[in-house]
């Protein structure tokens with residue numbers, strides 16, 4: 001298919017065409033070779049859970065060898081899918097606790113507690129005594145508390161202290177209170193073993209519980225401790241698109257999710273000795289740019305520019321100007337190793353749990369992180385001399401973006417409380433808010449829905465918050481700058497114009513969706529209602545990953561109406577599908593809605609928000 005059909009972006013089109021001219025395969029060619037996909041897998045009706053099978057459910061053979069019908073098979077598959085996503089986010093969160101542990105135990109000089117106030121604040125929230133105590137003692141208690149949230153000895157994860165009582169009551173009634181992160185994930189694996197949970201609705205309730213352990217547990221811990229260790233984001237300006245890669249500099253792209261590695265690469269790139277080495281090699285300096293969520297982490301806290309989102313990761317290397325891609329984990333296509341090998345690009349992996357055949361491995365831990373990072377940056381400097389100038393093509397100039405909207409930053413911009421936001425919502429200037437989050441998926445024209453939906457919503461005076469890969473999409477579309485109010489309705493224009501902020505706010509990485517959960521909880525408390533009563537929604541238009549499914553489900557289970565651009569692989573069960581798109585509404589006050597057209601999706605949000613505003617008497 002022509003590049004114009006695959007993506008809305010000029011920089012991506014140029015690189016797709018370059019790949020084709022150079023005979024380099026990308027995700028788009030591989031998708032074509034994999035199409036048509038297995039129908040049973042698409043419907044969720046193939047089962048590979050035991051060796052009496054594998055089975056597929058058909059009209060002629062409506063039960064697997066064990067006797068499971070389509071409902072059970074689909075629910076089991078979906079449950080494990082969500083558990084995979086919850087595990088990814090939460091294991092990331094655990095890595096932050098381990099860094100905090102290394103700080104507390106004096107095992108690292110490379111990391112420190114940067115935001116002591118935040119550590120005191122979140123510790124108090126989870127019941128730790130903070131008054132008059134040394135910060136290291138508080139940190140030790142926080143570390144123990146959060147490690148405990150992963151285990152089996154608690155009745156609920158600690159940040160449930162942030163959940164409105166009405167919501168907690170719903171979860172208690174449904175047996176959905178998340179007790180421990182690892183516990184819910186392990187129990188999901190247990191329940192979906194042959195011969196356990198053979199009742200689809202019951203399996204789905206536990207899938208929801210597992211996702212809540214992610215959103216209010218693993219992800220929230222990840223976000224909050226990242227702020228404690230690396231600083232709580234404040235608004236700043238940066239740039240996005242492939243134009244952030246600089247022809248005259250040593251370019252290092254950081255890719256993956258956890259700021260633990262990328263922050264060290266950034267620090268090492270500023271080491272005067274290494275910068276001098278880069279200059280001696282003929283470069284004007286060292287340039288760090290982000291991809292995907294670790295890019296979001298550096299963008300939020302340090303204003304580091306964003307080279308691209310998920311479907312830009314292969315294409316960024318095709319500029320021919322990337323000396324090194326340094327990865328931690330998640331959403332890193334293994335194809336990046338092959339594409340790097342077509343150029344002088346060094347592909348470096350850093351996590352024992354995410355090794356890539358053909359990569360150069362650096363084993364990064366809290367005690368050696370900075371020293372390893374300096375070696376990595378030096379490798380990139382060395383690679384610079386091997387760059388083939390005739391193959392370099394940086395196809396555009398970067399666009400400006402505003403970033404750094406943590407809840408703390410928003411509250412401070414509002415003068416110290418959420419009241420002005422509540423008033424703007426009550427007055428109807430801001431009619432509601434929708435978080436647009438998640439991925440790219442080569443099954444869709446890249447970013448057409450991510451951008452299309454954001455544009456439609458702000459026109460309707462619905463504030464948009466973006467995280468994950470939607471960030472770069474919104475940024476490239478010019479939506480992340482204060483001037484973008486010109487594309488918004490009159491109410492948003494008035495409120496965001498007065499505050500000097502964009503109508504689309506960058507709220508961070510995918511684990512940072514926990515920030516949006518916290519904001520919703522605070523708004524519900526301010527209005528003395530449940531989260532499901534708020535005029536808010538969530539959307540993941542172009543999602544692909546297990547993590548996005550976990551996010552979608554914890555949003556719904558938290559009472560937030562959630563739109564997806566395409567369904568998960570559940571359509572083979574009417575029972576499961578009906579629960580997802582309507583049954584959950586009765587149980588948790590929100591459900592999923594599937595709509596591939598961004599204009600129609602915006603209309604659905606509009607109707608929902610209208611109804612919720614009427615419900616609140618607005």
Ligand code: BF8
Nearest residue numbers: 293331438439468469510
């Ligand atoms: O966690 S948005 S493609 S990079 S899964 Fe992955 Fe999706 Fe991007 Fe971040 Ni989130």
